[in-house]
Amino acid sequence: MKTEYAVAAAAGVVARQRLVVIGNGMAGMRTVEELLKIAPELYEITVFGAEPHGNYNRILLSPVLAGEKSMDDIIINTREWYAANGITLHAGDAVVEIDRARRIVRSEKGVEARYDRLLIATGSNPFVIPVPGSNLPGVIAFRDIQDVESMLNAARDHRHAVIIGGGLLGLEAANGLQRQGMSVTVVHASDSLMDRQLDASASALLKRSLEAKGLRFAMAAQTTEIVGDDRVRAVRFADGTQIDADLVVMTAGVRPNIALAKAAGLYCERAIVVDDTLQTFDPRVYAVGECVQHRSATFGLVAPIWDQARVAGAHLAGAGHRRYVQRATATKLKVTGVDLYSAGDFVGGDDSEDLVLRDPRRGVYKRVVLQAGRVIGAVLYGDVKDGAWYFDLIQSRTDVSHLRGRLLFGKTLCEAGA
């Protein structure tokens, strides 16, 4: 659907509006793609990206680190794509100021770009735990291509890697570095790995299978210092013990990257506050991705970000009837040979019940959480083929009361008996 304005702009009857995008990452460029589908001629688009590349699939940095994919495999949009769509790309040039009164952004290299609409998609910054030594050479995060290159270089010259944070990102970093030949220890502050996605039983199974692959774990460990002179040498804990390290990867969470928006006076809480149309408190400025806060939630997975991009793209196109609605999310761990799936609310509450299947010999564990006859969460380990089905049941809020006895045995058995 094209608006009258878009038709007129395409015909050259009116000057195109200017859209400036800050952040050449997954959320920003997906929003531009959605916009181009609806109104390819509406804007003159300028994109600023702090990273010196085209747009790439950040999720696939894990398989690149593990040696399963190359950098070329993960490029989403080449520079030719930007040119073909008439988009001016300033890659490797971060925006340093937004002047909302004059509707101009300014970049590090001194480029100024005027906007009619601005889209902020600056993502997150890795959280570096503030302990002495955290700025030593050899201490890095896991967020972008440069981090992966640093890890691959370290794996060539060094032996001992320590990953601080046993969540999804930390375990994928650990697996990748081990596949690159390093001896890897994962340090985790609680006693359960991936505790935001898994219950204690699934977490214990995961730990056992990662140990069988050769990873080591320091659980319930409080890092107090990163030791070294001109490079990291060890990681020290609150109990006084320490382990050797010549590479430390911090994967202890992220913080929405909102400094620029804040400095421009846009209303922020934990992140840039947006409404259901992804508009900030300034009607000319939209924001999407990990830098936003919608109804008190912030985001760390791409599924909700794709939904945001569809809504923001439509509103930027002037065809804004869509509203962003938060939905349940699902997670998988990208470690070859480890099958786990987690979706929705796997913790439950007083008014929910758990259905659990354990088959230790096959290494299978399944837990489905029900509330008022509906599936609200699922954790699967070892046999994940029904993950998408449980996820559909969560999303569709299907009444599964009649399937209760068979639910854990999966879709095929449930449908056969229906």
Ligand SMILES: Cc1cc2nc3c(=O)[nH]c(=O)nc-3n(C[C@H](O)[C@H](O)[C@H](O)COP(=O)(O)OP(=O)(O)OC[C@H]3O[C@@H](n4cnc5c(N)ncnc54)[C@H](O)[C@@H]3O)c2cc1C
């Ligand atoms: C290794 C890894 C594995 C992951 N695996 C999964 C997974 O399996 N499933 C899943 O759903 N999610 C996964 N994620 C999370 C997912 O990648 C993010 O949720 C997603 O990339 C967020 O998109 P975004 O555009 O908000 O941020 P980003 O993709 O980080 O993009 C933000 C961009 O803005 C740029 N920028 C910041 N400030 C400025 C500035 N001032 N000027 C110009 N540019 C700026 C940054 O350099 C960056 O390129 C993973 C993330 C990582 C790091």
